[in-house]
Amino acid sequence: MxxxxxxxxxxxxxxxxxLLVDGIEVSADTTVSTIATYLGIGALFGIxxxxxxxxxxxxxxxxxxVTLGLVALVVNALLLWLTAWLAGVLGIPFEIDGFWAAFWGAIIVAIVSWLLSLFVGKDDD
Known part of the structure; x- marks a missing residue:
């Protein structure tokens, strides 16, 4: 679960x-396909x-x-950018236009994930 x-x-x-970063786009046609796209991207990003x-x-x-953990911001941006590339290869309509969009998007993803994890609870894995 x-x-x-x-x-x-x-x-x-x-x-x-x-919603918050220009340069990150999901171009699905219907509401159902948009939800499915976000779930697919979420699964791909998790993998x-x-x-x-x-x-x-x-x-x-x-x-x-050496960087006191600041390189993690760059790594997270590159992993988000890699997710967008893999989504393109798999035919999922998710695009990121450049490193800076990925950088700011990764920061937002980290903050929102952290906040939602506070409400959902901690994994027992």
């Missing part, structure tokens, strides 16, 4: 990023974070240490 909840939280956070982020943190741990 926690995986489904995590996908929904990611979808809502990505929706907030689309990218679960698979690639630990590898990047392990390999680049010295950069996290």
């Amino acid at each position: 926690s995986i489904i909840l995590r996908v929904i939280v990611n979808a809502i956070a990505l929706w907030a990023a689309v 990218v974070n679960a698979v690639i982020k630990p590898i990047v943190k392990t390999v680049g741990c010295i950069f996290y240490y």
